[in-house]
Amino acid sequence: MTEHLTTCPLCEVACGLRIEVEVGDVVKVRGDADHPVTRGFICPKGTALQGLHHDPDRLHNPLVRRDGQLVETTWEDALGVLKERLGPIIAEGGPDAVAWHLGTPLTHDFGTWIYGNMSLRLLGAKQVYTSATVDHMPMMTAAGLMFGARNTGSFSHAAADIDNTQLLVLIGCNALVSNATGITAPRGRLKAIQERGGRIIVVDPACNETAEMADLHLAVRPGGDAALFAAVTNVIFEEDLTRLDRLGEHLAGTQELRAAVSVFTPEAVSKRCGIEPEAIRELAREIATAPSAAIYGRVGAMTQEFGTLTVWFMYAIAAITGNLDRPGGMLWPLPAAAGHNTRGTPGRGEPFPSGRWHTQGGLPEVLGELPLGALADEILTDKSPVRALITMASNGARSAPDSARYEQALGKVELIVSVDHYLNETTRYADVILPPPSPLERDHYDVFYNQLTSGNHTRWNDAVLPQEPGSYSEHGILLELTAVLAGFGDTDRGVIDDILLSALVHDLVEEPGSVLAHLDPQDVLRELGDERGPERGLDLWLRAGAYGDHFGARPGGLTLAELKRHPHGIDLGPLQPRLPDVLRTPSGRVEVAPEPLVADLARVRDGLDDDPGDLVIVGRRQTRSLNSWLHNIPALMRGKDRCTLRIHPGDAASRGLADGATCTVTSDAGSVEAVVEITDTIRPGVVSLPHGWGHDGPGLQLSVAEQHPGANLNALTGPAGFDVPSGTAVFSGVQVQVQAVAR
Missing domain, CATH: 3.40.228.10 (Dimethylsulfoxide Reductase, domain 2)
Structure with missing residues (x-):
């Protein structure tokens, strides 16, 4: 029996965990009482990491579509299909022929976060859609306009x-x-x-x-x-x-x-x-x-x-x-x-980046991204340049607004490549599925979420378990995608890693006001060593950061090697005026x-006197749920049905609804059936349905989730449009009608 310290990779809270392993099996997950921030706290999702890792439905080998069916294959074959199908599309249509839908879990993978953003820049990718515009882009937009920003990773x-x-x-x-x-x-x-x-x-x-x-x-x-x-x-x-x-x-x-x-x-x-x-x-x-x-x-x-x-x-x-x-x-x-507000010239920056390119429908880019709610229209429009879609850790068929239209777009696009653990509502449309390792099989460092915390803390964790022989890490998959899209052919993937690292170094050293401006980029590259992989990029960012050693200019400063000597991380102190x-x-x-x-x-x-309509719908969070991808864990699905439509007693009575009965919820986008939960905790005129459910239809490999399908909130969203400054889809306040279902 061995015990490993790690960080929960499921949400931005990043709780410290202790995980016990016996002969390769995860036998226990508990909170780490010695973690300086979370101090032993753990929610049900954290304990479910055991079930996630051992889930028999989790994919371990790639799938490719042959004769209309997804079949398991080798990595060599899958990457060959990737090159054969994706290569001509990018060669003929350029970067705009490929759209990217990137999901929230990628923010927990430091390699994809650091190198992925640089790869997209070097590829000239503009058809980039992420979970930000169905979640927190309003925060990034407001903060960027008020305090400064240059992309979604730096605000x-x-x-x-x-x-x-x-x-x-x-x-x-x-x-x-x-x-x-x-x-x-x-x-x-x-x-x-x-x-x-x-x-x-x-x-x-x-x-x-x-x-x-x-x-x-x-x-x-x-x-x-x-x-x-x-x-x-x-x-x-x-x-x-x-x-x-x-x-x-x-x-x-x-x-x-x-x-x-x-x-x-x-x-x-x-x-x-x-x-x-x-x-x-x-x-x-x-x-x-x-x-x-x-x-x-x-x-x-x-x-x-x-x-x-x-x-x-x-x-x-x-x-x-x-x-x-x-x-x-x-x-x-x-x-x-190195966060945005620790780089460059203190107190000065460039104008907020927005509107540099647009969707076919005229919606502007914000911080380098287009609105996810516009992706389906971008694909379905008659003159769409998009021929291929790459989805990474994203389930747009349940997380994007107007999910029926999103699925319609999936049916039209010429090629879909998905990087995902599961055969879910989105990846069932894929032509190639490349499964990443289990979260417990990768090293962990939170780059993005350390910019949002209420205390300054930094922590590195080694992988709890070794990666399966012959499998590819997220970083390895990114290098394969970059190789095809950049036309590198059979170039050694380590060389591509070197190219991306060199771009990261030049970006940091050569920006005005850089703390590394006194250094030659080649000297920095030599200092980072020749052991390829994403750790070099993280070491660069730590050493160029607010506590870093600045490659010798500040002796005793932080490096990745120093951070690794602190298994519980380093408490960098409370927030201070800046x-x-x-x-x-x-x-x-x-x-x-x-x-x-x-x-x-x-x-x-202009809308102060608008009629809100009879009923509007909002979503809600649940402790034992996380978007759409933890409903296949038995430990999280125990107990009574949680995917219910909450409605005020007065609204229920006027519609003849009984608690526990089935109702139909309809909007201009679509209709779903849901179980009624009558409660006075919801405001009159408002109903609430949790998001991320709707696990139904052919082609899924989600044996537990399919037994608890729930109702898909995003079958109803979409008609309310967008938050104009940020391009974020409007999920709350969509007008609906609710009717009893006779059984």
Whole structure:
């Protein structure tokens, strides 16, 4: 029996784990009490890593389509088919002939994260679609416009200082269920706020588990958050509650912000957001006068019609009340691996990247990505350049809006290559499936999520188990894809690894203001050694980062070798004020009134009196679920049916619905059947269905999930369109009709 320390790779919380292994079998998974951040906390998903690794449905060998059927084959054969089919497409159609759909799990693989972004740049890929535009792109857009950014891997998020704040406002966040970025082990940390005399306010259409323990719950109407917080901002200005003495010199656009929200009085927005005017005023006063206040918005705040504006107000309110860049308020993490706000010239940056190319339908690129909600239309349009689709760790047939149209697009595209563990609702359409290793068979380092945490910490973990003989890592698969798409032919894949590393080195050394500007790129490459693989790229980013040794210029600084000597990681200290050096805006100041966001307020103003319709639907998080890919783990599927349609008693009675009965839910996109759950925790006029379900149809290899198919929320989404500034699909607030089903 051996015990291994690792990090849970399933969500952004990144809990520390101890895993016991006996003769290659995972026999126990538990929280690591010595982890400096999570301190033994573990959720049911973490314990399910055992079931995920040993899942008999998980793919171990590639599949290729022959005579209409997916059949198991060797890696050599599968890669040969990849070259034979994909090579001519890229040769004839160029980079735009290949679309990429990249999923959330890739953010946990440091090799794909570091090298993949560079590979896409070198390939000239513009048809890039990721889970960001069905999740957190509004945060990246608002933060990028206000603080600076250059792509989706490099932006500056101001995190809520959970452990020191006296007032925490949660928008569209059920922290007790989702754990939420930066709120690991949430119950104890939230209770600590109240125990030190602080308060918690939850803004959400549902009185969820977190709202039940909060001091105040405001049941906002779906899609009304931006109007609500525009009015909060208005009250703060009108009642002279601003505290600009701390940050005034670092803020640009304060008067423009005041003018922009002048029409959003509490009375003007009350109908749209469903909150009484006096309650709006009290919320504004409490935020402005609290000893310290932090505002945290999660997926519920972002996947709505005005997601970017909601996050903008979250940051802007913190700025004008003096809660930005202060303990107890909102602070910027200082990640170990070269983050955007630790690179280049401190306090200065380039304009926010957006609109450099567009979809066939005219939707702009944002931070190097196109909206995932537009991918199906991009493929199905008559003049589409897209002939091949590469999906990596993504199940768009269940995670993308209007999933029926997404599946229609899968049926049209000439070639589909999927990198995935499972034969699921998306990969069943693939021509080639390349399975990556189990998460326990790869080394772990979180590059992306260390930019979002509420404390500075860095940790490396060796793989718990050896990779299966003859299999390919994600990095190895990336090199194979790069070889075909770049026309490298039979070039040694190690040489391609060297090319990507060289590009990474030149990118860091040659950017203006680089801490490595004094070095010759060739000297840096020699320092990184000749042992090929993704570790060299991570070592580069650590050594060029805020704590790094800068390749000898700062003796004793961090390197990957040094990090490996700390099995529990290194606690780099609490978040600290970082203005103005953290900024990467052209002005060198916090842009509290970015022009694209001020302009988008017109849509909010014009919709203040809109009829919301009889019923609208929202999604919800579940502790034992993660998007669409953990429903095949028996330990997570025990107990009663969790994929239910929650509906208020009054709405249920008016439709003749009984608890536990079956109903039909219909939108302009489609229709599903769901089990009714009557509860007064949901706001009248709103129904809720969890996302990621709908495991049905031919061609699946999901023996457990198929026994618990559930209802596919994204068969209903799509008609509500996009959050304009970010291109994020609107999932919350879609109008639906609900009817009883006679049995």
